Amino acid sequence: MHRNFFLALIALIFLSAAPGEKPLKIALLKYNGGGDWYANPTSLPNLIKFCNKNLGMNIHEEPATVEVGSQQLFNFPFVHMTGHGNVVFNQQEAENLRTYLLGGGFLHVDDNYGMDKYIRPQLEKLFPGVKLVELPFSHPIFHQKYDFPNGLPKIHEHDNKPPQAFGLIVEGRLVVLYTYETDLGDGWEDINVHKDTPEAHEKALRMGANIISYVFSN
Helix, strand or coil, X not given: CCHHHHHHHHHHHHHHCCCCCCCECCEEEECECCCCCXXXXXXXXXXHHHHHHHCCCCECCCCEEEECCCHHHHHCCEEEEEECCCCXXXXXXXXXXXXXXXXXXXXXXXXXXXXXXXXXXXXXHHCCCCCCEECCCCCHHHECCCECCCCCCCCCCCCCCCCEEEEEEECCEEEEEEEECCCHHHHHCCXXXXXXXXXXXXXXXXXXXXXXXXXXXX
């Protein structure tokens, strides 16, 4: 699907919605390999609620679940992926995800601690020769409604490493955001799940809202 057609379809969905309807859905990516793609079940619903309230967005309260190789992937302009373990994209899945991203879709990968060594080779399958690059603190994704002058917030401590945001940039467009050593998805969860402070929970949601805002304004 051509990028311009995909983006025009999204705009048409917005314009044709009746007041009060929530036509737009975002999705959680279901993948193979044995990793827990289903981790953090309250994270996306909480992020959606935060974006609807604080950004004036109109997103379905319940996110969908979509498989990497499914044509249903093209129904969702934003797809989130998380987990702690192994990830495998077969050839058909990689081609489908690549076509989705080239068509205007966006993938946010959040390492829930333990995914890093598995996800990097899979991302290389999508665009051979296109390397993950670390996004500078000046990148607009950190400066939407909420300002993060030092980049990603640190939500959970694991290996005493700084949080990093990496991207795959294709034809000048950020198509994949990979957040590492931050645990944004954990921070989006119900606050009692990980015993996060209200401040950490708010920071995580604000950064998530920036990601959503960036995707739909670019």
